[in-house]
Amino acid sequence: MSESEPDQVAERPRVLVGVDGSKDGLRAVRYALRVAESTGTDLWVVNVVDELAPMSGMWDVVLAPEILHRAGEAAVAEALSLVAAEGFPAERVTGEVLVGRPGDLLAELSGRARLLVVGRRSAGGLERMFVGSTSLSAAMHAACPVIVISASSTPQDTGDRGVVAVAVSTRPIHESALEWGVREAVERGARLRVVHVVPETLGVEGAGFVAAATAGLEEHVAPLRQRHPEVGVEVEVLLGDPVDALVAESRAVDLLILGVHHHAVLGGSIRGVMAHSHSPVGLIR
CATH class of the missing domain: 3.40.50.620 (HUPs)
Structure with missing residues (x-):
């Protein structure tokens, strides 16, 4: 030392x-x-x-x-x-x-x-x-x-799920988070899952927002699939509470990446996911 x-x-x-x-x-x-x-x-x-x-x-x-x-x-x-x-x-x-x-x-x-x-x-x-x-x-x-x-929420070894998830908003999509997710997927030989959560507070209109967000994300990741054919890129749009949905998602992935926009503080959703995630959480500005 x-x-x-x-x-x-x-x-x-x-x-x-x-x-x-x-x-x-x-x-x-x-x-x-x-x-x-x-x-x-x-x-x-x-x-x-x-x-x-x-x-x-x-x-x-x-x-x-x-x-x-x-x-x-x-x-x-x-x-x-x-x-x-x-x-x-x-x-x-x-x-x-x-x-x-x-x-x-x-x-x-x-x-x-x-x-x-x-x-x-x-x-x-x-x-x-x-x-x-x-x-x-x-x-x-x-x-x-x-x-x-955290050993308290992630006592098991990580890295055996074969999936890296990147949680994104749709306006704007955090490109650095996506790029990091691709690198991690390539290095791990894993699939990449691009996740967006539509708040359930939108009520009956939520299904329409899910469909629109899915179409928008599919269009956005199309060039990504072309550049990295070796990585299986999935799009998943969920309807629910963002923290609950992403914590549930963390059970099935090796790493959950969250993008933090420049000059922004870590909001309640990001803090909530950090506190309860069952997988390691990656943060990038």
């Missing part, structure tokens, strides 16, 4: 993964490791020590910085041990303990990575209903695509 890195390491493509000693953090490491193996990129394991963050309990207690640093070193060491046990080359792994606001610093570091992977830590009970502040902040501000994964 180092405070600085050689320039030649910083210049190589890397997958950045944030760890905090939790099961979700290790889940993120396993996911990032598979990406690094399949893409030939390096792995960058980071723990961010927030010396000002209190430890929640009956009273807020601020721990001594040296205790937090030791905990961070232990989290990184555990992650590196997991990576080594999988046979990943040691020269392609960097581990660091840094000081700052975890979400903000991971977002800043993401400018030097091809992908950021974070765990959505949740202790249990009502906390499972909400997205952790670190993963949310990182997802909101990251300069690269982000994968959020």
Whole structure:
């Protein structure tokens, strides 16, 4: 674990993964490791020590910085041990303990990575209903695509469904999300499912909107099918509550990608999907 890195390491493509000693953090490491193996990129394991963050309990207690640093070193060491046990080359792994606001610093570091992977830590009970502040902040501000994964909602191994889903709105369609979905499908040898949800609040007119949206998406993905004949591209338009529909969709896919439009905050629907998804969630601006 180092405070600085050689320039030649910083210049190589890397997958950045944030760890905090939790099961979700290790889940993120396993996911990032598979990406690094399949893409030939390096792995960058980071723990961010927030010396000002209190430890929640009956009273807020601020721990001594040296205790937090030791905990961070232990989290990184555990992650590196997991990576080594999988046979990943040691020269392609960097581990660091840094000081700052975890979400903000991971977002800043993401400018030097091809992908950021974070765990959505949740202790249990009502906390499972909400997205952790670190993963949310990182997802909101990251300069690269982000994968959020949780051991609580995704305890099983991922990657055996053979389907990557991209949830899109129709005005406008998020092209970066579609492009990322295609890349993921090609790399995985998977099908690509383009999903749009028509809110059930449209009532009896909903069926008409479903038909129109289906026709519009089919027309939009036609060139995509021509460019990538090796990828089976499916269009699925659903009528219902967006969060419920996409969470249900997540049960049958390896990755659910959501596009976030530039300068937009993460709205309630995206937060809801992040909190309850049964598959890893990808976010891209």
